[in-house]
Amino acid sequence: MPNATPPARYDLPWKAALTHAFHAFMAFFFPALCAQIDWSQRPRFRDKELEGICLGSQPDGMVADKLVEVALRDGRVHWLLIHVEVQAQRDATLARRVFDYNYRIFSQYERPVASLVLLADEDFHWRPCAFHNEVPGTVMGISFSIAKLMDYATKTDELMTSHNPFAWITLAHLQTQQARHDPDRLYATKWRLTKLLYQHGWRKQRIITLFKVINWMMALPEPYQQRYWQALLKLEKERKMAWITPLEQSFIDKGWQQGLKKGLQQGLQQGLERGLKQGLERGTKQGREQGLEQGLEQGLEQGLEQGLEQGLELGLLQGRKEGALAVLERQLTRRFGALPKRTRRKLAEASLEQLEAWSDRLPEAQSLKQLFE
Template identity: 30%
Template sequence: MSARKRSRAVSAPPPPPGADACALDADRPSSPAKPAKIDYDSPWKDALELYFKPAMALLAPDLHAVIDGSVPPEFLDKEMQSIEVPEGPPGDGRLYTDKLVKVRHIDGTDAWILVHVEVQGGAAGPQMIGWTAHRMYRYRTRIEDRHEILHAQAGQALPALYSLCILVASRSGPAHLEYRQDFLGQGVSFSFPVVHLSQWLERWDELEALARTNPFAVVIMAQLQALRYHGAERVAPTISLARLLYKYHYSREQIRLLLRLIEWMLRLPKDQAPVYMAALKHIKQEKKMGHILIAERIGMEKGQAKMLLQQLQHRFGPVDAETTARVQSAELDELETWLLNILDATTLEDVFQG
C-alpha cells in the first residue's frame, strides 16, 4: 500500500501578466538585453544575501530575535547545489529561490536556516501547496542526513535547522504549512512557518513606513509592484520607489544597491527606459540642490505631463482638449499624484481624484 500524504492549503492570486523588458542601472542608460522570460529568482538571491538580517526582522521576527547580530551570516550555496530536489511538477512555470544560511544563535551555537522563496506563484491550490510542503520536508531531511554523521564524528551537535517558506503571490492562509505522511497510526508530521508576502498589499502604508529604516521593506514593495503591474504601468511605481530612497536619506551606496534590485524586479519596457532615467536624474538633482530651479521645474512638469497624457490615451483612448489643457497646466505634485492614480483608476475621473 502507498502512504497517504496531505498538507494544508493556501490561496494565492493569479500570476501577473508577463512583459518584454530590459533591466536598468542607476549609473548607465541601459544594460544588455535579457532573455524574454523575466527572472525574479536572481534578484531574490541577491536581496537575501545583501539584507538577510533586515529580511528576517520583517518576515521571521521570532527567528531574528535569537540571531547573534554581531556575527555575519554565511551562505551555504555549494551545500544547496549538492542537494537534489525536484524543481516542481511538469509545466509548473514557477521560479524558486532556496537559500541555506548559517548564523550564530545568541547562546553561542550555530544554527542553519533553510529559506524557500516561491517567487512567481500562480494559483496555489491544495496540490501545489502539498508539493511545496513535501519539497521543504525533503530538503530538511536531506540536509540532516548529510551532516548528522559528519557532526557526530567531529563530536559536534547538528546545528538547529529553521525552515521558512515565502509565497510571494499569496495574500492569506495559515501561518504554518504541514507535510504529513501516515499509515495505520504511524508516520511523520512536519510543519514550518510560511509568509504570505502579498498580505502587505493591505498594509502598504505600514510597509512604506518600515522602509524608512529597513531596506528589505523596499525590496518587498518592488516585488509586490512587479506582481500588480506590467509594461508601461510600471514606470510610475518604479519612479515612486526611487524617490522614496532619497526621501528616506539612504546612503549613496544603499541607493545604488536598492535601485539595482528595484529595476531588476520591475523590468520596464525598453521604450520607457528614457522616461525613467530622466525622472531619476531630476530626483538626484532635487536631492543634491535641496530645491528645484524654475526652469528645471518647468522641464520636469512638461516631462511628467507628456507621460501622463500618453498613459491616459493608452488606458482610455483619445484625450480631449479640456483634459489635455488641465494636464499641461498642472503643478508637478499634481502630476505625480495623477500618475499614481492611473494605476488603479477605472475611469478618467478616478485619475484626477485627490
C-alpha cells in the same frame, strides 16, 4: 506590440536582497526567530553546499533558495542552519520539497535545520506550512514557518514609512504584480519607489543594491525605460547624489551611439555593395544600356534600404555589447579592484550574452574566479 511590458523577473532581485541584508529579511518576515539569533557572529551563506543537495531542476515559481548558518543566543544549539525559500507561484509539491530539503540538510550536516518559506504568489488563501505522513504507529513529517507577501497588500503606508529595506522590496514586488500589464502604471510605480530610496538615509551600497532590485523586477518597455533614465539623471543632479553613473543608467549610452555609427557605416557599405551587384545583374539581363541604368537605379535604392536596415541592427547589437562591457568593467573594478589584463581581454572577447550572464551572476560572486566559473 512595441510597448508591451517585458516579463517581471523575481529571481535575481530576491537572491541579491537576501545576500545583501539577511538580518533585515529575518527581522521583517520572521521576527521571533530573528530575536533568538546572535547577530554578533556573522551568518555564513552555504549556497554551494545547498547546490550539492539539489533535488533536480528548479521547481516552478521558486525564485530564491538560500542556506544560511547562524549562531543562537541561548547556546542550546550553537549553530542553526536556516533554509529559506521564496516561492512566487502555487506549487502543490512545496510542502513535500521543504520536508525533503530539511531531512537531507540535517542528514548531511547533522545539525538542526529551520525551514522558512516566503510565499510571494497572488493567491491569498494558499498557505502550505506542513507535510505529514501518518500510518499506524508512525508519524513522519514537518511543520515549517511561512510569511505571506499578500498579507502586506493593504499596508502600503506602513511599508512606505518602514526603514527596513524588505518593506520596500515587498512593496515593489506587490506593485509589480498589480501593474505588470499596464506600462503607464508600472512606470509611475517604479518612479515613486525610486524616489523613496533617497528618503531613508540608507548608505550608498544599499541604495545601489535596491536600485538593481527594482530595475530587475520592474522591467519597462524601452521607451518608458529611456524616460525613466532621463528622469533619474535629473533627480540625481537636483540632489547631488550620483550613486548610479550615466553608463549604468542608460546601459548602452555612449556604446550605443558609437556602435550605431559603426554599424550604420558597415551596413550601408555592405547594403550598397550588395544592391549595386544585384542591380548590375538585373541591368545586364534587361539590356546593356537601358537595363543597366534601371538596374543601377534599383540597386542603389535597394542598397540604401538594406544598408539602413542592417546598419541599425548592427549598430544596436554593437552598442549594447560595448555598453554592457563598459558597465561590467566598472562594476568589477568597484567590487574587486583593478582588473588584470587577462580579465579585460576575456571581457572584450566575450559575446553580449556572456556579458549579460556575468552581470546577472555578479551580485552573488565572491571573487573573479567564482564569477567566471
